[in-house]
Amino acid sequence: xxxxxxxxxxxxxxxxxxxxxxxxxxxxxxxxxxxxxxxxxxxxxxxxxxxxxxxxxxxxxxxxxxxxxxxxxxxxxxxxxxxxxxxxxxxxxxxxxxxxxxxxxxxxxxxxxxxxxxxxxxxxxxxxxxxxxxxxxxxxxxxxxxxxxxxxxxxxxxxxxxxxxxxxxxxxxxxxxxxxxxxxxxxxxxxxxxxxxxxxxxxxxxxxxxxxxxxxxxxxxxxxxxxxxxxxxxxxxxxxxxxxxxxxxxxxxxxxxxxxxxxxxxxxxxxxxxxxxxxxxxxxxxxxxxxxxxxxxxxxxxxxxxxxxxxxxxxxxxxxxxxxxxxxxxxxxxxxxxxxxxxxxxxxxxxxxxxxxxxxxxxxxxxxxxxxxxxxxxx
Amino acid sequence: xxxxxxxxxxxxxxxxxxxxxxxxxxxxxxxxxxxxxxxxxxxxxxxxxxxxxxxxxxxxxxxxxxxxxxxxxxxxxxxxxxxxxxxxxxxxxxxxxxxxxxxxxxxxxxxxxxxxxxxxxxxxxxxxxxxxxxxxxxxxxxxxxxxxxxxxxxxxxxxxxxxxxxxxxxxxxxxxxxxxxxxxxxxxxxxxxxxxxxxxxxxxxxxxxxxxxxxxxxxxxxxxxxxxxxxxxxxxxxxxxxxxxxxxxxxxxxxxxxxxxxxxxxxxxxxxxxxxxxxxxxxxxxxxxxxxxxxxxxxxxxxxxxxxxxxxxxxxxxxxxxxxxxxxxxxxxxxxxxxxxxxxxxxxxxxxxxxxxxxxxxxxxxxxxxxxxxxxxxxxxxxxxxxxxxxxxx
Numbered sequence: 197x198x199x200x201x202x203x204x205x206x207x208x209x210x211x212x213x214x215x216x217x218x219x220x221x222x223x224x225x226x227x228x229x230x231x232x233x234x235x236x237x238x239x240x241x242x243x244x245x246x247x248x249x250x251x252x253x254x255x256x257x258x259x260x261x262x263x264x265x266x267x268x269x270x271x272x273x274x275x276x277x278x279x280x281x282x283x284x285x286x287x288x289x290x291x292x293x294x295x296x297x298x299x300x301x302x303x304x305x306x307x308x309x310x311x312x313x314x315x316x317x318x319x320x321x322x323x324x325x326x327x328x329x330x331x332x333x334x335x336x337x338x339x340x341x342x343x344x345x346x347x348x349x350x351x352x353x354x355x356x357x358x359x360x361x362x363x364x365x366x367x368x369x370x371x372x373x374x375x376x377x378x379x380x381x382x383x384x385x386x387x388x389x390x391x392x393x394x395x396x397x398x399x400x401x402x403x404x405x406x407x408x409x410x411x412x413x414x415x416x417x418x419x420x421x422x423x424x425x426x427x428x429x430x431x432x433x434x435x436x437x438x439x440x441x442x443x444x445x446x447x448x449x450x451x452x453x454x455x456x457x458x459x460x461x462x463x464x465x466x467x468x469x470x471x472x473x474x475x476x477x478x479x480x481x482x483x484x485x486x487x488x489x490x491x492x493x494x495x496x497x498x499x500x501x502x503x504x505x506x507x508x509x510x511x512x513x514x515x516x517x518x519x520x521x522x523x524x525x526x527x528x529x530x531x532x533x534x535x536x537x538x539x540x541x542x543x544x545x546x547x548x549x550x551x552x553x554x555x556x557x558x559x560x561x562x563x564x565x566x567x568x569x570x571x572x573x574x575x
Numbered sequence: 576x577x578x579x580x581x582x583x584x585x586x587x588x589x590x591x592x593x594x595x596x597x598x599x600x601x602x603x604x605x606x607x608x609x610x611x612x613x614x615x616x617x618x619x620x621x622x623x624x625x626x627x628x629x630x631x632x633x634x635x636x637x638x639x640x641x642x643x644x645x646x647x648x649x650x651x652x653x654x655x656x657x658x659x660x661x662x663x664x665x666x667x668x669x670x671x672x673x674x675x676x677x678x679x680x681x682x683x684x685x686x687x688x689x690x691x692x693x694x695x696x697x698x699x700x701x702x703x704x705x706x707x708x709x710x711x712x713x714x715x716x717x718x719x720x721x722x723x724x725x726x727x728x729x730x731x732x733x734x735x736x737x738x739x740x741x742x743x744x745x746x747x748x749x750x751x752x753x754x755x756x757x758x759x760x761x762x763x764x765x766x767x768x769x770x771x772x773x774x775x776x777x778x779x780x781x782x783x784x785x786x787x788x789x790x791x792x793x794x795x796x797x798x799x800x801x802x803x804x805x806x807x808x809x810x811x812x813x814x815x816x817x818x819x820x821x822x823x824x825x826x827x828x829x830x831x832x833x834x835x836x837x838x839x840x841x842x843x844x845x846x847x848x849x850x851x852x853x854x855x856x857x858x859x860x861x862x863x864x865x866x867x868x869x870x871x872x873x874x875x876x877x878x879x880x881x882x883x884x885x886x887x888x889x890x891x892x893x894x895x896x897x898x899x900x901x902x903x904x905x906x907x908x909x910x911x912x913x914x915x916x917x918x919x920x921x922x923x924x925x926x927x928x929x930x931x932x933x934x935x936x937x938x939x940x941x942x943x944x945x946x947x948x949x950x951x952x953x954x955x956x957x958x959x960x961x962x963x964x965x966x967x968x969x
Contacts, residue, residue: 199881200888457964472968477960484959485898492881493874514873563863570866575841575856 197503199495205271212275215244220281222544228282229401235359236395236403237282246315250285254293254436259309261293265502266436270443270494277447280551282402284318286440287356292319294436295364299381299421299429308362308383320360321433322351322407329560331366331430332374336409338367338382344415345369345382347390350408353557357405358395360386365409369424376427381420388412400550432505435512438559439501442494442512442519445555449487449519449526452548456480456530463535476533483529490515490522510572517565523552524562583655590659593628595621599664601838604934608670611700613747626700629668636674636698639682643690644698650887672741673697673704675827677750680767680820684808693748693769705772706824707737707751707794708817715954717752718761718814722796724753724768726803731755731768733776733799739948743779743792746772750820756811767813767820770801786940787925787933822893824949825900826882840865840910844917861916868909875902894962901955904945911939 201209219241228236245251253268255261269290276283293312296305311317323331336349347367357363363384371378386393390412396404421429457480460471470476497515500508527549531538538545556562598621602608606618609626617623629635632646638653639645648656659665678697681690696702713720722735733753743749748771756764772779776799781789808816841856844865849857856862882899885891914935915922922939924930946952960966 198884198888199877200884200890457966460966469967471966474957477964477966478953478956480964480966481898481901481956481959484964485902488895488898489871489874489878489902492878495881496877511873514870514877517867517870518874566863566866566870569869570841570855570862573839573841573866573869574854575839575845575850575862575865 197499199492199499201267201271201495205267208268209271209275211248212250212272213278215248216275216279216281219244220283221279222547225280225282225401225547226544236401237284237359241281242284243315245283245285245289246313251289251315252293252313253289254297255289255309255313256297256305259297259305260313261309265498266439267495267498267502269436269440270498273440273443274447277444277449277551278451280400280402280448280547284356284359286437286444287321287360288312288317288319290440291321291355291433291437292362292364295321295381295420295429295433298432299426303417304383304420317362318356318360319362319364320354320357320405321437322354322357322363322365323430323434324353325349325351327352329557329564331434332376332379332427334366334368334379335373336365336367338369338380338414340369341413344413344418347382347384347409347412347414350406352396352406354405354407355558356403357386357407358393358403362386363407364420366426366430371424378424379426379430380423381426381429382414383418383420384412384414388414398554400547400554402551402554431509434559435508436501438512438516438565439494439498441555441558442497442515445519445523445552446487446491446494448548448552448555449490449523452526452530452545453480453483453487455545456483456526456533459534470533479529479533483526486522486525490518493518510569513565513569513572516560517562517569520556520562520565523555527552579651579655582652583659586656586659589632590663590665593625594663594665595625597621598625598666598668600666601664602666604931607666609668609700610670610703610742610745612703612745613701614745615700615703625666626668630699633698635669635671635700636678636694639678639694639698643682643694644696645694650883654883669700671697671700671703672706673702676706676820676824677704679823680750680816681807683819684767684816688804689769689807702747703742703745705740705743705746705749705794707740707743707749709739710736711738715951717817718765720752720754720765722751722753723757724755724766724801726755727800729803730800731803731806733768733770733796733801735796737794737796738782739791740779740794741791741948743772743794744781744789748772749777749794750807752813752817755813759811762814764811765813765817766810767807767816768801769805769807770799774799774801776800784940785943786937788937788941790941821950822896825896825955828900828904828945828949840869840913840917843914847917847919847921861913864913864916868906868913871906872910875899875906878902892963894958897950897955897958898963900949901946901952901959904942905952907945908942911942915939 249262250272252261253264257263296308308317325335338345338347363386365382365384367380367382368378369380390410392408394406396406398404460476461469463470494515497511500511530545531549534545537543609622633641634646637646637648637656641647674697681693708717710720724731724733750769752765753768754764755766776797778795779792782791783789844856844861851857882895918935922935925933
């Protein structure tokens with residue numbers, strides 16, 4: 197398969213770009229932040245997303261979606277990255293939809309996927325517990341109790357956790373922290389007794405929450421996939437999420453870069469456009485090259501996820517690691533080349549720097565994935 | 576699509592049946608590369624067999640037209656062949672500046688007579704070419720070259736000196752940039768011309784490099800007579816040909832890092848550095864350098880694949896090969912820095928049998944030229960800034 201977008205994918209990109217650039221430029225995020233919006237995103241826009249079919253992109257047609265793949269999800273994420281639009285797309289349409297389609301029973305799929313597809317159900321994927329992404333270190337306990345399980349523990353950095361109507365929670369039903377064996381995914385109603393949700397305002401003005409579970413009870417039907425055998429499902433969904441976030445970072449990097457190059461062509465100092473200085477030209481060229489190479493690596497990972505899911509692990513690690521370092525470089529150069537203006541809140545560039553830092557941490561940063569790659573290759 | 580799958584199956588079958596097992600192992604020395612030419616010698620029987628079978632199929636130049644000795648494959652088929660060869664670790668049967676650089680330029684700018692004369696001999700490995708571009712006073716500023724070609728009847732008479740001519744001492748023919756109009760502006764008076772290195776007045780002198788090898792020469796022209804029909808493209812428009820050819824040269828050099836197959840770096844490092852009980856390298860900083868390198872290498876390889884696909888889709892920027900050249904060569908230098916660090920003191924031996932005559936250190940030193948030859952990294956960044964980013968005054 198050619199490592200370029202198909203005609204259909206290009207059309208999808210154009211339609212996503214049209215909607216997002218029109219309805220959700222960076223000023224949209226700024227307005228949500230300044231008004232301390234209770235949801236942290238626009239429900240009207242999410243409805244518009246659903247009407248265009250974006251919320252059901254990864255949902256099989258049988259359940260009301262369009263049954264498309266990770267490349268298409270990445271196309272939308274990239275456009276989201278360009279304007280930093282806060283949206284349930286990642287948590288609901290990518291992570292939850294993937295977890296349910298890949299691991300759900302027919303009953304679970306029928307109950308939730310059509311609602312994800314029509315935009316009426318918001319979900320969140322609760323994985324991390326500590327400051328760093330370490331999925332095998334999950335400690336949240338799920339102990340058998342009566343006909344179901346009782347959950348005890350805490351989750352952090354749950355994207356969209358405070359608005360979710362359905363939580364997908366990774367818990368330990370066996371084994372010890374660090375082991376693959378003994379992980380189980382649960383579908384949990386956030387309004388259940390024993391669950392406390394704290395919205396955590398983050399540096400990037402996007403949504404996240406800490407969630408505590410104190411003897412929260414779930415029934416046996418809420419197990420997603422198999423008890424104790426959830427690691428493969430979890431890692432599969434995480435890889436899809438990593439590909440999606442990497443795409444967001446490509447969009448973000450390219451937008452910052454475009455704004456920065458435009459600035460180099462308009463800002464004058466010493467009687468010259470600063471873009472005439474070779475010191476800046478070479479740095480701009482290096483950043484351009486870095487972004488182009490990362491873009492290829494990310495598309496490669498998304499295509500591999502769609503075509504050869506079981507063997508996509510290393511391509512995904514490469515993509516997420518590269519996207520993280522590229523985005524970090526792009527926002528740093530962006531702020532630096534904008535000079536003092538880059539440091540002001542009034543200027544948008546700082547929003548990109550903040551979001552890039554969050555995307556780095558989501559589902560493993562560059563160091564995490566470099567370490568994973570070394571493990572995969574046994575050194 | 577199903578036609579392509581059939582092609583893949585047939586190709587895999589043919590390669591399995593025809594590629595000798597010895598030709599599926601990573602190259603370990605310069606002698607493993609077959610360059611062709613009038614004085615070509617095979618270093619082994621499997622090398623000869625592999626070359627001849629591929630030549631007979633037209634697969635030394637798979638995507639050239641059949642009438643010029645190529646395989647006539649379209650871009651999609653060519654990609655399948657490359658993928659299948661890579662999957663079995665099959666070596667390239669013929670290395671050649673004729674294939675990588677001159678051929679594409681002749682296909683675009685050559686007359687029918689020039690194509691018929693030269694392309695089949697390149698495809699069959701009969702003639703080995705070298706490139707006469709740089710001069711002592713025309714390096715990064717290549718267009719200021721001074722080698723003259725003075726008109727004399729049906730001939731040009733060429734006088735001057737080239738430098739950094741790769742393997743000029745082994746080459747049969749040269750493709751050369753010469754000044755045919757000294758009065759014109761520097762880019763406008765240059766022609767691209769072909770001639771036999773056995774012509775009267777041509778001499779070469781190898782240059783000893785820091786690696787202890789001499790892959791480059793100084794090349795001197797003293798009243799060399801060349802028929803005017805040997806000019807490729809229009810007279811005084813040689814810079815167009817030169818630029819087009821440089822794009823191919825840069826694509827080639829950027830690919831050098833990726834061709835560094837063989838044992839994974841992590842394992843090479845484990846030999847000398849050691850690993851802990853869990854199999855992790857004892858040197859944790861080196862381990863992270865290697866994995867970061869491998870991430871960048873995998874990403875570059877995706878970018879190379881994408882560059883080909885973009886070109887096929889008509890979406891590529893002509894200057895993009897400069898971007899790839901920059902990144903590929905800097906990456907290859909990093910690979911060899913890592914290999915030296917991994918090898919420690921063992922990698923410092925220069926002559927011993929144990930070190931295969933200092934192979935690792937010499938290869939490390941060789942890579943330092945990657946970011947200079949074919950346009951320095953700084954020139955590449957300048958081209959990207961000017962032609963792709965359209966920055967002012969660049």
